[in-house]
Amino acid sequence: MLPWEKMIDRDERRIMRLIAAALIVLLFIATTIGFFVWLSHQHEGYVIRVEPETERQHNFVAALYFEGFFNVRFINETTKNGTDAMDIVVRQDALEDLENFLIGRKTHYEIIKEIDEEINFPEKVDAFALGHHNSYDSIVKWMNELTLTYYGLVETFTMGTTHEHRPIVGIRIGVSKQDKPKRAIWIDGGTHGREWAAVHAVTFFIHQLLCQYGIDKNMTKYVDTLEFFIVPVVNPDGYEFTRSAIDNRLWRKNRSARQCNATGNCCQGVDLNRNFDVFFGERDSSDDPCSNMHQGTAPFSEPETRAIKDMVLSNDLKDRLHAFITMHTFGQTVLYPDTMGNDSLHVNEEELKSLGAKVVDAIKGVRGTEYKTGKSSELMYPFSGSHDWAAFVAGIKNAFCIEMSPLFTPETKTIGFMLPKDELVPTAIEVWEGVKAIIEAVIAYKEDKPK
Secondary structure (H helix, E strand, O other), rough: OOOHHHHHHHHHHHHHHHHHHHHHHHHHHHHHHHHHHHHHHOOOOHHHEEEOOOOOHHHHHHHEEEEEEHHHOOOOOOOOOOOOOOEEEHHHHHHEEEEEEHOOOOOOEEEEEEEHHHHHOOOOOOOOOOOOOOOOHHHHHHHHHHHOOOOEEEEEEEEEEOOOEEEEEEEEEOOOOOOEEOOEEEEEOOOOOHHHHHHHHHHHHHHHHHOOOOHHHHHHHHHHEEEEEEOOOOHHHHHHHHHOOHHHHOOOOOOOOOEEOOOOOEEOOHHHHHHHOOOOOOEEEOOOOOOOOOOOOOOOHHHHHOOOOOEEEEOOOOOOEEEEEEEEEOOEEEEEEOOOOOOOOOOOOHHHHHHHHHHHHHHHHHHHOOOOOEEEHOOOOOOOOHHHHHHOOOOOOEEEEEEEEEEOOOOOOOOOOOHHHHHHHHHHHHHHHHHHHHHHHHHOOOOOOOO
């Protein structure tokens, strides 16, 4: 080969190497852009309300549910009634395909909610902050920091471990001395993963009790007189799952292992509020693991409910817990235990009704929000939950389930779980006034053992 030919060969090789390098760079850029486009689609989407009118249309929609087409997430039940409207979360990049599927099968639908910045995906707040949807880890870290700031007044506790190995952490405020145990109040939230506003409200309660201690005379009285056991997130796995992607946002259950139903469909999770040993399998619950209301294989089959049972019935608490308050969304109701005509169950309904009315009045006094008080079968639908168990099994005198804003209507029946971010603090403020009415009742009670 002549010298000039060798020079050309070297130049060609150099050019080929440059072209290959450029192609790698372009491929990297395209992949990166594609990743961020995909990532953005995880956090943007829509709630679609589908209304099948015929059995054939219902079967098409059921196929979406069981086969997982378009990666949609069903929010409410799909098999109770073939004519029921069904709400579905779909990512932005799958919306057109879903619409074409429904139009091609002449199935009526409407877009009832766009999900974007309003639910803060992804919300990267490293430190805990009120007015934000904080991660579970940041909530736990914040509670641990409070034990240092308010040393001797506050302790954290771990009452169990979830299926995904997260600790279930709570905070103990106004710690009793061993020789002088105080009356105690239990408050929890986050039983259902999607109920972010309830989690925020419970953290707001903690903030008020501690940050106003020594400043506000009522907060000081509460902490000096009582001991509070507060668990902001009963269901950490479900809560974090709802934060992971848009199509998971409205997940209700915990993240227990998959189980299969009689038709061979396999689904994950248990509704923790149906997993207590009062009315188990009776009220608005299901033995179908693909149901949002799946009760589990047996009472207390789940580590989260066992943790509540073991803590509430422990020697430390069983004789001094005088109120049990569980925060949920949504419906603007203050619910007390419902015997549903079972003569073997006893509760002082008149006292609970009277106290419930005080809670409602206190909430309304903040900005006029109208709540109602009563039994679940009267105000919503007959269901059982942890507050029923607290009253009928644990024997706690004042047991309430507070369903926060907004009001439950056919239009809000699923999107109501997504309280606008600018409503988080105002809603927490008003329900805190209601909770304070219960606290005042516990303090005012004259007997040593008000049970």
